[in-house]
Amino acid sequence: MKKVVLLGDSIRQMGYGPKVPALLGDGYDVWQPPENGRYCVFTLHCLSYEWRDGLRATDVIHWNNGLWDVKFLADGMQFIPLDVYVRTMLRIADVLQKNAKKVIFATTTPVNPAHTTIFNADIERYNGAVVPVLREKGVLISDLYSLMAADIDRFIRKDDNIHLTEDGAAVCAAAVADAIRRAE
Secondary structure (H helix, E strand, O other), X not given: OEEEEEEOOHHHHHHHOOOHHHHHOOOEEEEOOOOOOOOHHHHHHHHHOOOHHHHOOEEEEEEOOOHHHHOEOOOOOEXXXXXXXXXHHHHHHHHHHHHEEEEEEEOOOOOOOOOOOOOHHHHHHHHHHXXXXXXXXXXXXXXXXXXXXXXXXXXXXXXXXXXXXXXXHHHHHHHHHHHHHHHO
16 A cells, blocks of 8 residues: 655645545545644744654655745735745655655646736746755656646636636546656
């Protein structure tokens, strides 16, 4: 039995995460925290405390962070500056690589262009900065951004402009399960 851990924000929690265990099937034991991984600093904190036991002796960890990080707050500044995001993501990768044989990072998914505090140009900039340095560390990349950007109208909900539609969740779940199988 392969142990898999799914970590991430609400795109994982209420999007692809609930679908992945069934797609992987009986040969996989899938653990994911019940709460949203929110932003990178929150995830890093939880890895050291609340989620520590769930990470142990894992075959594959699949994780995402980014939507909260790129968000503009009321003061007009991004929540997590790009340099802090990259440094924190590298720290997360270090922790995950100590606990798993393989680690996969999922690029941050796009938003509907109508979103008022998160913009796809920033998501692309953050993804573009973090992907090469994670690859250098041996982290595998699951490009959920490109997958969802191919049809934002179909894959991203219009009621909140950020979360996955049922189609988006299904397509991401299939891609995540495929990435996990390929990582073995």
